[in-house]
Amino acid sequence: MHLLNVFANVLFATKISGLKAEFGRSDDSDDDDDANDWLFELQSLRGKCSPNPCLNGGVCDEKRNHFKCKCPKQFVGRRCERGKRVCKRGTCGAGLCLLTLSPPYYKCKCIPPFAPPNCKTIAPCDPNPCQNNGKCVDEDDDDFECICPDGFRGQYCQVDPDDCYEGDGQSYRGKVSETEEGDECLDWNSEFVLDKGSFPAAAFASSEGLGPHNFCRNPDGDKKPWCFIKKNRRLRWDYCNVRKCPTPATTTTKMVPTTAKARPTTIAFTDSIPPFVTTFQPNIPTTTDGSITPESTSSAQLATTPVPPTPLPTKDTSTKSFLTCGKPNPKKQINRIYGGLKAIPGAHPWQVSIQVKPKGSIQQYRHICGGTLIKPCWVLTAAHCINKNQDYRVILGGLNLMQKDQTDQTVLVEGTIIHEKFKETTDNVYNDIALLKLKATNGECAKETQFVKAVCLPKEPFADGTECSISGWGATDTSEYGSVHLLDAQVLLISQEVCSSNKVYSSLLDDGMFCAGYLKGGVDSCQGDSGGPLTCMRNQTHYIYGIVSWGDGCGEKNKPGVYTRVLKYLDWINEKIGGTQ
Ligand code: ARG
Secondary structure: OEOOOOHHHHOOOOOOOOOOHHHOOOOOOOOOOOOOHHHHHHOOOOOOOOOOOOOOOOEEEEEOOEEEEEOOOOEEOOOOOEEOOOOOOOOOOOOEEEEOOOOOOEEEEOOOOEEOOOOOEEOOOOOOOOOOOOEEEEOOOOOEEEEOOOOOEOOOOOEOOOOOEOOOOOOOOOOOOEEOOOOEOOOOOEHHHHOOOOOOHHHHOOOOOOOOOOOOEOOOOOOOOEEEEEEOOEEEEEEEOOOEOOOOHHHOOOOOOOOOOOOOOOOOOEOOOOOOOOOOOOOEEOOOOOOOOOOOOOOOEOOOOOOOOOOOOOOOOOOOOOOOEOOOOOOOOOOOOOOOEEOOOOOOOOEEEEEEEEOOOOOOOEEEEEEEEEEOOEEEEOHHHOOOOEEEEEEEOOOEOOOOOOOOEEEEEEEEEEOOOOEEEOOEEEOOOEEEEEOOEOOEOOOOOOOOOEOEOOOOOOOOOOEEEEEEOOOOOOOOOOOOEOEEEEEEEEOHHHHOOOOOOHHHOOOOEEEEEOOOOOOEOOOOOOOOEEEEEEOOEEEEEEEEEEOOOOOOOOOOEEEEEHHHHHHHHHHHHOOOO
């Protein structure tokens, strides 16, 4: 997934909206109030009010081809995305400026030993900052210490003895407000957090347990509670010093990594394709040791002639069918501000990672392409992802390629079907579509869960300009070897006419392809995303409209991504999968 180059610098506190490891944990900009507006613009070329582009309760007003957000008092920005600067420098002395919902829209929170009202004077134990009958000891150096009653802990004895979190800590409502490294958490409604444009009204109350406090929470499907902190005048986040609740010994299961630790060897698969057609580079080995190992690509050539389909069992009526298609049930969508973010668990339950190893070898599998689950036993992908000298498997329901999640399902591939007219020339790829038939175990291939679902096949076209979604583990502007986390972004469908203009792809497109993205450049799919989904939504149902196929570079101006037009291949798909599940 290719994002804007500047993302690494301007997307600081997007912890809440997802993006983190790939782009660092720190914030580089301090006061650049409007720096992000053009990013928002990029996401809203249609200028429509539906879906409402205004955040934090802003009311959208449609003006010709533009929109205008009327923001609630304490928010500003084109999309009401930022908290207002209500505290002037120094207003709260050494304390925190917290935003409130009523005038003057802020209050100061002093951090002991600084004392109210202005947090400018030092008075370590006055008033007593220690809770739960903790005793405050005034230390000589203008500091203090709380001596907590038995079992209570935390700097202010605010954490009671049975404060603990279960599972990934989503339900945690305890009072730990300190990171693993001992930093004090910022309040969720502190100006410093809200000002970064990363935070929704949830800062004042939310079902995720956020609110006007600084307790650790896990509102975004992370692995444990975390919080924002201020380090070197920058906004950062970190995991908290929270205790996991004891689990009864019988129910503890150990997670076993799927892959061995051996270093993967190079895959015999890369581009014979001219500079124009960016092929995947098999670069993310699915190791479990936490490191990404870049690989050199081999010189072996990708087949340029159609590969005969692997013989498949003719009929299968034994496998279970899914209840729905195209209805994701994402864990929690707190706020999506920018294109190209770490995907929310369950938001793309049809996204699969297609992984390969040399046929018959004992090497470990590694991610090669994306794919889309369309039926319990069928994955749709790009034909250029398939090479018959490989063994294939797919990972369903996973977000992180490096770790085995509880939600993952690993399923072997029984056979591959490449479009009979798939063809790669020096500057183009035609009929770039293929199907993977998954192997059933006990009559089941993929199991339908919150994290594994099929997408629907489209029935009719979507209009040019529709905002659709792309996702994948492909290369990013900061990591050419791909992203460990599944990323997603919104792109716009571009008309065939515009995309066939001279400055774009002139006569390269045929009716089996379409373009999506932004002619300005920026957000795009990229190497490693191939085969993955471009989905569009209608009546709350997601349809697989495109397959990531090719592009001239990634995110370049006037060179949007080119996608296989799934609609054109409906008959082909139905013919191949027949009545099977
Ligand atoms: N062919 C690439 C792959 O194998 C996908 C490239 C998509 N490029 C783009 N600019 N959208 O992963």
